[in-house]
Amino acid sequence: MLPDTIKKAEKAKEKKSPYGYDIDLEKFIKEEAGEHERINKATEVPKKMRNTLLKVGVDPTEKERAGTFIQVDQTGIYSSQASKTVEIMGLNLALEKYNWLKDYMWKVVAPDTDKYTAHTALRESEGNIGGYFIRSKPNSREIFPLQACMFIGDERVMQTLHNIIIAEENSELHIITGCATGEDVSSALHLGITEFYIKKGAKVTYTMIHNWAEQVEVRPRTGILVGDNATFINNYILTSPVKSIQSYPTAYCTGENSRVVFQSILGGRKESILDMGSRVILDGKGSSAEIVSRAVSKDKSEIYSRGHLAGRVPEVKGHLECHGLVLSDDSMIYAVPELVGSATDLEMSHEAAVGKIAEEEILYLTSRGLTEEEAASMIVRGFLSMDIKGLPPELAEETKRMLDMSLKGM
Amino acid sequence: MLLEITDLAVEVEGKEVLEDIDLYIDKGETHVLLGPNGSGKSTLFMTILGFPKYKVKKGEIIFKGKDITELPTTERVRMGIGVSFQNPPPIRGVKLIDLLKIENGQTVEEELNPEIMETAKKLKFDERFLERDVNMGFSGGEVKRSEILQLLAQKPDFIMFDEPDSGVDIENVELLAEEINTLLEKDKKPGQRQRAGLLITHLGYILNFVRADIAHVLLDGKIACTGNPKEILDDIRTEGFNGCVRCCQTQ
Numbered sequence: 173m174l175p176d177t178i179k180k181a182e183k184a185k186e187k188k189s190p191y192g193y194d195i196d197l198e199k200f201i202k203e204e205a206g207e208h209e210r211i212n213k214a215t216e217v218p219k220k221m222r223n224t225l226l227k228v229g230v231d232p233t234e235k236e237r238a239g240t241f242i243q244v245d246q247t248g249i250y251s252s253q254a255s256k257t258v259e260i261m262g263l264n265l266a267l268e269k270y271n272w273l274k275d276y277m278w279k280v281v282a283p284d285t286d287k288y289t290a291h292t293a294l295r296e297s298e299g300n301i302g303g304y305f306i307r308s309k310p311n312s313r314e315i316f317p318l319q320a321c322m323f324i325g326d327e328r329v330m331q332t333l334h335n336i337i338i339a340e341e342n343s344e345l346h347i348i349t350g351c352a353t354g355e356d357v358s359s360a361l362h363l364g365i366t367e368f369y370i371k372k373g374a375k376v377t378y379t380m381i382h383n384w385a386e387q388v389e390v391r392p393r394t395g396i397l398v399g400d401n402a403t404f405i406n407n408y409i410l411t412s413p414v415k416s417i418q419s420y421p422t423a424y425c426t427g428e429n430s431r432v433v434f435q436s437i438l439g440g441r442k443e444s445i446l447d448m449g450s451r452v453i454l455d456g457k458g459s460s461a462e463i464v465s466r467a468v469s470k471d472k473s474e475i476y477s478r479g480h481l482a483g484r485v486p487e488v489k490g491h492l493e494c495h496g497l498v499l500s501d502d503s504m505i506y507a508v509p510e511l512v513g514s515a516t517d518l519e520m521s522h523e524a525a526v527g528k529i530a531e532e533e534i535l536y537l538t539s540r541g542l543t544e545e546e547a548a549s550m551i552v553r554g555f556l557s558m559d560i561k562g563l564p565p566e567l568a569e570e571t572k573r574m575l576d577m578s579l580k581g582m
Numbered sequence: 583m584l585l586e587i588t589d590l591a592v593e594v595e596g597k598e599v600l601e602d603i604d605l606y607i608d609k610g611e612t613h614v615l616l617g618p619n620g621s622g623k624s625t626l627f628m629t630i631l632g633f634p635k636y637k638v639k640k641g642e643i644i645f646k647g648k649d650i651t652e653l654p655t656t657e658r659v660r661m662g663i664g665v666s667f668q669n670p671p672p673i674r675g676v677k678l679i680d681l682l683k684i685e686n687g688q689t690v691e692e693e694l695n696p697e698i699m700e701t702a703k704k705l706k707f708d709e710r711f712l713e714r715d716v717n718m719g720f721s722g723g724e725v726k727r728s729e730i731l732q733l734l735a736q737k738p739d740f741i742m743f744d745e746p747d748s749g750v751d752i753e754n755v756e757l758l759a760e761e762i763n764t765l766l767e768k769d770k771k772p773g774q775r776q777r778a779g780l781l782i783t784h785l786g787y788i789l790n791f792v793r794a795d796i797a798h799v800l801l802d803g804k805i806a807c808t809g810n811p812k813e814i815l816d817d818i819r820t821e822g823f824n825g826c827v828r829c830c831q832t833q
Contacts, residue, residue: 532671537676539633539667540659541736556675
């Protein structure tokens with residue numbers, strides 16, 4: 173690792189994040205890498221874990237998958253690759269294999285962003301490297317998705333990881349990634365750095381499903397660099413209870429005509445605190461962005477739905493849409509749409525609406541024989557089940573199934 | 583008697599809208615409810631359906647021999663009451679096809695009953711249309727046809743239609759009427775029919791295609807006149823509701 177990265181990280185060890193409450197990192201156990209045994213086939217994962225994987229879209233049979241990566245706590249226990257045009261492996265192995273890879277480390281997420289990035293970087297510098305490396309070859313197109321799962325199996329574990337995803341010029345790549353905890357884990361901390369490099373003409377879709385336990389703290393840090401005529405589509409689904417998640421991925425549309433879409437589906441349950449944002453910096457001529465989120469708050473949950481679009485050059489376009497349904501008096505949704513225009517001739521807009529379920533809609537469904545509860549849950553599921561755009565047809569169908577499954581609990 | 587309404591008085595948001603309503607509908611019968619805007623037609627419709635805003639202050643509603651006056655809408659519908667709305671709300675993410683399955687007693691995971699699919703085609707809906715969110719961006723005619731299609735999936739014993747022909751072009755009125763006739767078993771002899779219907783119509787155009795047995799004229803929250811649908815309609819057409827009012831007052 174570059175000495176400069178370590179130096180920056182050292183300085184930021186205590187730096188609090190401007191979003192989300194501060195987490196005491198001392199409360200968690202820094203397990204060493206290699207404490208879990210590697211497996212030879214994804215189907216060899218313990219049965220209990222298998223069901224959890226399926227819930228987050230990771231299929232242990234690897235049917236119609238271009239490759240798989242599974243990390244348990246701090247150990248990459250499995251990686252396999254069925255495609256000839258994409259690579260997937262643990263980042264530790266990739267760093268040994270490719271000398272040039274270090275140039276991609278900590279470039280779109282700064283190590284001194286906050287204490288979480290700093291701790292991840294410092295742990296890396298001690299040789300404890302979690303996370304995966306994915307790269308698609310130039311001019312290639314893989315229609316089957318790669319799948320990656322970050323699993324927390326032990327109580328009070330601090331999981332850190334660093335993912336690097338590189339889509340070479342004119343390639344197309346789809347990723348399904350699921351994060352989950354074991355059934356017997358109640359509290360843990362997940363820190364995940366993900367850096368995307370989407371080169372000229374490339375397209376990446378990234379669909380993430382989270383399924384954490386009720387006492388798990390989650391602080392992912394994500395940066396995306398989008399080149400000329402490149403596209404990045406991010407889909408995020410969370411409908412299960414968690415202690416808190418705070419995430420604010422930032423996409424840098426530096427390329428001409430680059431395009432970014434963030435679509436988020438947030439179901440707040442129990443005492444979950446979800447602080448979820450999406451930010452796009454439109455720096456390339458003709459670049460565009462769309463941020464769409466649907467949030468439903470139940471029980472005592474708090475949802476902060478943030479969106480930030482910054483137009484810095486002429487001829488860029490952006491739209492931000494944030495809709496929320498508040499289902500209980502003890503829950504809340506705070507929609508924060510922000511637009512910053514700092515060039516002439518740009519077009520940016522937002523719409524935000526937070527409210528309750530329309531009574532008229534409930535009545536309509538009761539007049540078809542549904543009870544009020546059935547009607548409300550059908551409306552909520554309908555509200556959250558937005559059409560996820562930008563996926564190839566097979567993957568769209570599968571994503572829809574995964575979404576339907578996630579929404580069953582709402 | 584399928585539906586018996588006796589001495590009914592209804593309040594909406596503290597305001598009395600209906601009083602002294604007596605209405606008896608037996609199986610095999612089709613009644614039509616006429617009346618100017620604001621006379622209380624929709625209130626009666628919503629009260630029979632049991633929407634919470636409509637408070638019964640007096641009287642009772644008996645359906646299939648059971649007092650349903652205090653029963654929630656869901657249970658009334660499950661007992662066999664069905665409705666088509668004039669302006670149903672669009673619901674994002676709730677697909678017409680899923681509603682049809684539920685109305686047909688299926689689960690949403692099942693394939694739609696092929697019979698319903700056939701009926702949908704008769705009503706000029708293809709598979710893609712059924713995948714749409716219910717009432718979202720539907721045209722006036724599509725709304726009406728979708729409401730009738732849902733009733734055909736539900737097969738209720740007592741069906742209320744609120745302005746089934748408003749905003750629908752002639753060609754589609756005939757198509758709708760045909761399916762309303764199916765719903766009301768008009769193909770069977772009156773004595774063999776098990777179902778009954780109540781049509782609410784402002785203009786009565788649909789009655790050219792759906793034969794009604796009895797008409798009621800609602801004026802200022804009261805049933806002012808009951809009689810032969812054709813005679814009453816002719817009266818209203820030539821003299822307007824004012825003429826009808828005068829006639830009712832002299833009766």
